[in-house]
Amino acid sequence: MPSDPSVDDKVDAEIAEYLTPEAARSFFLYAGAGSGKTRSLVLALQDATRKRGHDLTLRGQQIAVITFTNAAADEISSRLDFDPLITVSTIHSFAWRLVNEFQEDIRDWMKRELQASVASLQASPSKSGTKKEADRIDRLERDLERTATIDRIRRFTYNPAGENREREALNHSQVIKLTAHLLVSKPTLAHILVTRHPILFIDESQDTNKTLLEAFMHVAVEWEGRFVLGLFGDTMQRIYNEGKTDIETSIPTSWATPAKVMNHRSPERIVELGNRIRADVDDHAQQSREDRGTGTVRLFLAAASSDTVTVETVASEMMAEITGDTDWTISATDDVRTGKNPAVKRLILEHSMAAQRFGFAEIFAALRSVPGDNTSILDGSVPELQVFLNQVVPLIQAHQRGDKFTVARIVRENSPLMTRERLNQVSSEAGILRAILSECQAAVDQLTNLWSGNLVPTLGQVAGVLEATRLFPLPTSIKTALMAAQVEGEAEASTAGIESWQRCLNSSFSQVERYGRYFAGETPFATHQGVKGLEFPRVMVVISDEEAGGFMFSYEKLLGAKGLTATDISNAAKGKDSSLSRTRRLMYVTASRASEALAIVAYTSDPQAVRRFAIDNEWFSDKEIITL
Numbered sequence: 001m002p003s004d005p006s007v008d009d010k011v012d013a014e015i016a017e018y019l020t021p022e023a024a025r026s027f028f029l030y031a032g033a034g035s036g037k038t039r040s041l042v043l044a045l046q047d048a049t050r051k052r053g054h055d056l057t058l059r060g061q062q063i064a065v066i067t068f069t070n071a072a073a074d075e076i077s078s079r080l081d082f083d084p085l086i087t088v089s090t091i092h093s094f095a096w097r098l099v100n101e102f103q104e105d106i107r108d109w110m111k112r113e114l115q116a117s118v119a120s121l122q123a124s125p126s127k128s129g130t131k132k133e134a135d136r137i138d139r140l141e142r143d144l145e146r147t148a149t150i151d152r153i154r155r156f157t158y159n160p161a162g163e164n165r166e167r168e169a170l171n172h173s174q175v176i177k178l179t180a181h182l183l184v185s186k187p188t189l190a191h192i193l194v195t196r197h198p199i200l201f202i203d204e205s206q207d208t209n210k211t212l213l214e215a216f217m218h219v220a221v222e223w224e225g226r227f228v229l230g231l232f233g234d235t236m237q238r239i240y241n242e243g244k245t246d247i248e249t250s251i252p253t254s255w256a257t258p259a260k261v262m263n264h265r266s267p268e269r270i271v272e273l274g275n276r277i278r279a280d281v282d283d284h285a286q287q288s289r290e291d292r293g294t295g296t297v298r299l300f301l302a303a304a305s306s307d308t309v310t311v312e313t314v315a316s317e318m319m320a321e322i323t324g325d326t327d328w329t330i331s332a333t334d335d336v337r338t339g340k341n342p343a344v345k346r347l348i349l350e351h352s353m354a355a356q357r358f359g360f361a362e363i364f365a366a367l368r369s370v371p372g373d374n375t376s377i378l379d380g381s382v383p384e385l386q387v388f389l390n391q392v393v394p395l396i397q398a399h400q401r402g403d404k405f406t407v408a409r410i411v412r413e414n415s416p417l418m419t420r421e422r423l424n425q426v427s428s429e430a431g432i433l434r435a436i437l438s439e440c441q442a443a444v445d446q447l448t449n450l451w452s453g454n455l456v457p458t459l460g461q462v463a464g465v466l467e468a469t470r471l472f473p474l475p476t477s478i479k480t481a482l483m484a485a486q487v488e489g490e491a492e493a494s495t496a497g498i499e500s501w502q503r504c505l506n507s508s509f510s511q512v513e514r515y516g517r518y519f520a521g522e523t524p525f526a527t528h529q530g531v532k533g534l535e536f537p538r539v540m541v542v543i544s545d546e547e548a549g550g551f552m553f554s555y556e557k558l559l560g561a562k563g564l565t566a567t568d569i570s571n572a573a574k575g576k577d578s579s580l581s582r583t584r585r586l587m588y589v590t591a592s593r594a595s596e597a598l599a600i601v602a603y604t605s606d607p608q609a610v611r612r613f614a615i616d617n618e619w620f621s622d623k624e625i626i627t628l
């Protein structure tokens with residue numbers, strides 16, 4: 001039922017009260033999807049700095065806010081006009097700022113961690129000759145070596161945005177674990193925290209690392225009345241495994257637990273669906289705003305083996321017809337807007353599903369076959385592709401729109417043919433300078449010619465031109481793969497790394513470009529987890545266990561197409577987290593991103609069973625379900 005939009009104003013007034021020194025009280029603000037958590041957080045901070053600004057300044061104190069991502073930190077800082085009385089950071093930066101001066105405590109803790117790790121590795125040998133055993137021996141050797149040299153480290157370091165590979169560096173999880181340990185075991189650190197920051201807010205607290213969150217809660221209990229811990233969150237939106245599962249029931253009784261009930265984002269029908277999805281978990285039903293209208297939801301069912309392009313195109317066309325909004329028909333591959341403002345935001349569970357739909361499946365599979373750490377492949381930062389993404393793609397685009405100035409700038413800034421040293425050497429000799437310029441022009445021509453007519457070259461052809469002309473430097477793996485391709489039968493060609501890079505070289509260059517656009521967030525695709533906190537007018541949630549291929553989530557079980565196992569039933573009875581409860585929460589997060597209309601496209605082994613489930617559980621009415 002729609003209701004009065006100001007229904008939650010009292011919650012903001014209540015929080016403002018808890019931030020005054022006289023009525024200081026820690027709290028957990030329960031705020032569901034679209035309830036304006038950020039707005040409440042910002043309002044509370046503005047109120048607190050207005051009332052306590054003078055005092056904070058005199059004491060050299062700041063209110064601290066911990067956010068889940070850097071983007072959220074920037075958003076909140078800018079909404080607060082970068083008020084110096086407030087420090088907003090991610091948990092890793094915050095934690096390190098707090099503990100980094102405790103160097104000897106860090107050393108002691110690191111020694112104990114290493115001891116524990118060595119003991120556990122020594123106690124658990126695997127079968128000799130296996131990869132697992134080789135990994136164990138490798139880790140053991142590294143830990144023993146680190147133990148032997150730890151006293152020589154002068155200063156431990158940590159970079160929240162870095163890889164922290166140096167021997168004196170802590171890794172991300174160590175910083176969190178260490179801070180939690182010190183906060184609980186070292187009263188001086190807790191004292192420093194509350195003296196520096198009499199108020200600490202934690203946004204998305206349901207996904208904040210459990211151990212550290214518990215440590216902050218411990219400090220808040222110890223310093224009750226003098227330190228306010230403000231937790232903002234929604235247990236139904238916990239999507240990472242690090243979070244504290246029982247946050248709602250572990251809030252001390254003396255703390256306040258205000259709750260917001262209004263959803264300002266979505267129209268009535270979408271809010272109702274969200275309420276149904278979470279009804280089996282808790283009783284935090286939301287209300288919708290009258291002025292948000294009714295909205296549209298549809299569930300499209302397709303057999304697991306269906307052609308995804310056909311199904312999703314038909315679903316989009318039907319959504320356009322049902323809603324009267326033609327933007328639904330803009331295809332995902334034609335949508336030239338940035339990912340932040342797409343016509344239809346398409347939510348997929350795995351990057352490989354975007355690769356399939358956006359046309360970079362071949363290069364993605366080839367990259368994933370490169371042995372070793374896959375992290376850079378899954379965030380788009382693969383070092384070997386940067387020259388193509390950062391120099392070749394913009395150069396070709398500039399050339400195609402006739403922008404000679406940009407072409408020249410890209411060459412000048414990046415080409416070894418145009419280095420300052422080379423130009424300095426010849427600056428007095430006009431003839432040689434002309435020769436260099438024409439060498440560059442010839443290289444650019446050779447590269448751009450690869451696209452002449454309707455041709456689209458392979459990555460290998462582009463790499464070949466770069467190698468031959470020296471227009472831009474090539475990474476070693478690409479050079480080696482190119483050479484191995486030229487000298488057939490070379491021993492190196494059979495090594496797994498080279499074969500994978502050769503597969504990449506055989507991919508069309510357009511795949512590289514699309515891969516880059518996807519990871520730069522310039523397509524309408526995003527993962528279910530990646531859209532946390534965001535909102536879009538039209539959302540298509542694509543569900544396909546078969547295509548996603550993971551074991552963490554099971555839409556088939558959630559939607560009744562697959563029976564529950566005995567373990568699922570026992571986990572549910574004990575309130576233990578399982579693929580079923582995780583999937584339900586993920587579905588709540590994705591469905592609640594839509595501010596106008598929502599299409600859920602479910603590929604399933606049993607469309608009939610899903611239809612029955614959706615109707616029986618009142619998630620969708622019969623007329624809202626379309627079997628394709």
Ligand SMILES: Nc1ncnc2c1ncn2[C@@H]1O[C@H](COP(=O)(O)OP(=O)(O)OP(=O)(O)O)[C@@H](O)[C@H]1O
Nearest residue numbers: 031032033034035036037038039264265532533534
């Ligand atoms: N009091 C309000 N009046 C009008 N609009 C509001 C109000 N509070 C929030 N909004 C709007 O509602 C939308 C949702 O707000 P916001 O993104 O802050 O919600 P949220 O609680 O962070 O949601 P989620 O947890 O789903 O990410 C935004 O478009 C915001 O501008």
